Amino acid sequence: MSIAEYDVIVVGGSYAGLSAATQLARARRRVLVIDAGQRRNRYARHSHGFLGQDGREAAAIAADGRAQLLRYPTVQWQQGRAAQAVAQDAGFRVTLSDGRAFDARRLVLATGMVDELPAIPGLAERWGGSVFHCPYCHGYELDQGRIGVLATSPMSFHHAMMLPDWGQVTFFLNGAFEPDEEQGAKLAARGVVIERTPVRAIGALATVELHDGRALAMDGLFVLTRLHSASPLAETLGCDMEDGAMGRYVRTEMTKATSIPGVFACGDAARVAGSVAFAVADGAMAGAAAHQSLIFGLAKAA
Structure with a gap:
């Protein structure tokens, strides 16, 4: 069995993904963040209702989060679109649209949603x-x-x-x-x-x-917009989905574990309603749960 290059790959480098990766980085785990650079709130200049950041530019909050995350030596950042994710013996392989592939023991999906107006x-x-x-x-x-x-x-x-x-x-x-x-x-x-x-x-x-x-x-x-997942990864991996009033999202447990062992989902892609504050909280839970699963093992599929 080959040793995975990373402990965890986080797909999505917006608020939820940054939060998840930060928990893992602080546990000194090898983390790769893959980000396509398409924050859902990129059209809004300011963010409100997030404790300690009320009224700040949304882009600045994300930029600060990334800068703080990358100070941890076990974190790497890869700009690009994750086109495919498959389960394998040692965990998961994520392939980018340019063909490059990366392996990890766990996978956190923070892929976000797209608003259809x-x-x-x-x-x-x-x-x-x-x-x-x-x-x-x-x-x-x-x-x-x-x-x-x-x-x-x-x-x-x-x-x-x-x-x-x-x-x-x-x-x-x-x-x-x-x-x-x-x-x-x-x-x-x-x-x-x-x-x-x-x-x-x-x-x-x-x-x-x-x-x-x-x-x-x-x-x-x-x-109220109609929501679509910004990435097909959760469905192609076989994660159970929920049909909400505004669109489909990934079904997760309280720990943000999906129905596929080793895959966690957080942020707008895995909840009915989204905001920066919700996304950060979701990410913190997903990161901590992914870390603990590396120690205590995986629960059975939900």
């Missing part, structure tokens, strides 16, 4: 600037102003009910959702204005242009 002109261009998905991340900065919620599914009702705590809400149904009588009463009690005219485009800042010619100026617009 509704095909409305002007929406994608404002994503992360004045169009958002997380009230906790971006709601406070709208200063109790005019907030639009663009419906994409019945889950948008949840969005519309929450956001009056951050401003004056108009709920643009856009043919994607129609509240029943009880839901309508709850929205009214929260002061939400319902707009049923279809949306034609999003204009300056977050102005919602309707098909009847009206243009309703908003200070910010919230929309």
Whole structure:
């Protein structure tokens, strides 16, 4: 049996991957981080709600995390896209899109998700600037102003009910959702204005242009995206998946272990809702669990 080159390969060098790798580095384990450089929140300039980092540039938090991680001598960083991962006798082999391959005893997947926005002109261009998905991340900065919620599914009702705590809400149904009588009463009690005219485009800042010619100026617009995994690795390895309200994600145990022994998953790829704070916590758990599995062995598949 060959000896693996690394104890753990972490696929994904954003917040969850950095956090997982840091736990392993501090345990003096040989770690390789493979990163394609596509943070999910790269469109948002600032990050909010993360203790000690509130209001900092999102890119700066990630850059600092990487710099701190690479001070540990047992860590190596490889820029590139992990195209394939397969189980083998000594653990796992990860192959990059350029054909290079690396072996490790354990694998942590922090591969993230991709947001699929509704095909409305002007929406994608404002994503992360004045169009958002997380009230906790971006709601406070709208200063109790005019907030639009663009419906994409019945889950948008949840969005519309929450956001009056951050401003004056108009709920643009856009043919994607129609509240029943009880839901309508709850929205009214929260002061939400319902707009049923279809949306034609999003204009300056977050102005919602309707098909009847009206243009309703908003200070910010919230929309629930459809989520897709940024990498096929979890599914090709055979990890069990969960179908969430916004997309499929990797099913994990509390320790972030997947159904495949030796494979852990963390961050947005392995949870219903994501944020920097959640990702860092997930990564810390996955890194610690992967380390302990090297000592105590692997549990049976979930």
